[in-house]
Amino acid sequence: MLARCRYTIFARFIPPVIAIRGRANIQLIRPYSIDRNEEVGETDFILSEILLDKARDLRDECSKLSTELEQGYDNEKALRVSKLAQLVKNLTEYEEAKQTLDELVELAASEDPEEKELHDEAVEDAHKLREQMVGIKQSIEMNLVAPHPFADHSCFIELRPGIGGSEAAIFAKDLLEMYQKYCVTHKWRFSMAEQTLTESGDGLVSGILMIDESGSYGRLRFEGGVHRVQRIPDTETKGRVHTSTAAVIVLPNIDTNGDINAAERSFAPGEVRVDIMRSRGAGGQHVNTTDSAVRLTHLPTGIVVAMQDSRSQHQNREKAYLILRARLAERELTAKMEKDRQARTSQVTTTDRSDKIRTYNYPQNRITDHRCAFTMYDLQGCLSGESLDVMLDSVEKWAQDEEVKKLNLT
Known part of the structure; x- marks a missing residue:
């Protein structure tokens, strides 16, 4: 019962995206690899460590500027915070999703008899979450790329x-x-x-x-x-x-x-x-x-x-x-x-x-x-x-x- 309650908390985060086709096996050596043919590759939903560090640095910058704005308004700082807001939001979503995915992989691979019965459900929702993370990752990458200086011109x-x-x-x-x-x-x-x-x-x-x-x-x-x-x-x-x-x-x-x-x-x-x-x-x-x-x-x-x-x-x-x-x-x-x-x-x-x-x-x-x-x-x-x-x-x-x-x- 405890395992089912814990799994229910994870599943709340996952919106329905695609249907699972058959049962799959979790490979513990490559924790995100699932033995099935699908469009999402094994790294399509994972940010590289370099980009993840860049995104976190920008989130720290946004947090610092937000604190400074509480002490006194500055238009330039406010504009910067506004530009970083979407990146910060996406980064939070990505980190929460990745943590949930780690838990689902662990649950699907568990040998505990009580958790074993949840294997198929965990695999299904892991696939759904991977699909969602692809979009989040792409949004983060788009916000990390510097915009062209003349992009908004005629x-x-x-x-x-x-x-x-x-x-x-x-x-x-x-x-x-x-x-x-x-x-x-x-x-x-x-x-x-x-x-x-x-x-x-x-x-x-x-x-x-x-x-x-x-x-x-x-x-x-x-x-x-x-x-x-x-x-x-x-x-x-x-x-x-x-x-x-x-x-x-x-x-x-x-x-x-x-x-x-x-x-x-x-x-x-x-x-x-x-x-x-x-x-x-x-x-x-x-x-x-x-x-x-x-x-x-x-x-x-x-x-x-x-x-x-x-x-x-x-x-x-x-x-x-x-x-x-x-x-x-x-x-x-x-x-x-x-x-x-x-x-x-x-x-x-x-x-x-x-x-x-x-x-x-x-x-x-x-x-x-x-x-x-x-x-x-x-x-x-x-x-x-x-x-x-x-x-x-x-x-x-x-x-x-x-x-x-x-x-x-x-």
Whole structure:
């Protein structure tokens, strides 16, 4: 009776998650190993000692700050406590769950006749608890990974064709339309900061999509890279599949507190050379008749931004400065990440096929991201923006796992 009462206390902690399939044996040499085929691995629910120590250190920090706040309010400390609150909650849940799991394993392995009859129930609830601990562990890991400094910013997406001639330009336009449709699906505000089409109008020479939505950079930043398409072009008479590429660069929109002119004022005198010229290419009566195009050259780095999308020289100048700031911010952040060896460069170095991050295969209705090795067979759904979230979720999960691996090495 005593054993049954003790077991009942353990079971209260465990919500029903999955059903057990048959009886299993507990291996005392590997206390969490249960002899059955299942999705949860033997370490999928256990935090490494390194991460556990980091989490406990942050909990101690949170406790110390909370005590200091009782003596007097401080906004910075209060914000820090708020950010650590979820981690502390998850860590407490994890420690309680692990203690309960240890007791269940001991109970299931007991040779006591009175406890032996509870073996099957203990094994069943141990499996349920392991499932629950997987989610708790992942939440702790997510809170241990430092957020990207620009994750909550809006963003620019630059697109340009790579290898493949006119077909590459058509694919670049397809990608642009995919991101526009994705914005429409999520009701995000967006506009074209710059767009140059081919003479036929069916391809994109260059384009910059401005997404005015907080957090859009954090969501789309892993889209940066070389995208490859495999399909039969309309001009192909023999039915051969051609391979082309397009480059995508995602840049954070640096906050100027609503003052777009602040972007220009952030540069020192003489740091940026401004050239005014006439617009070129298709675009209406103002092309080649007004000096509205603006080209900015950042002299210390050599970065050049040209803008001619608007009829107004003033508007082109404002947009050019915003994009220049975004490129410089991304450049500085990438340099820091490389120096600290904490992340890999996510921007495009070339448009060669070997640098591809994703392949869009039309004959197979397949889209594959080569970083996380995720494949989905809904190409049109992805290009329409409706299924793109599935791909983005997979890449984000891969990126988080990579960051967790680095945490385990430090």
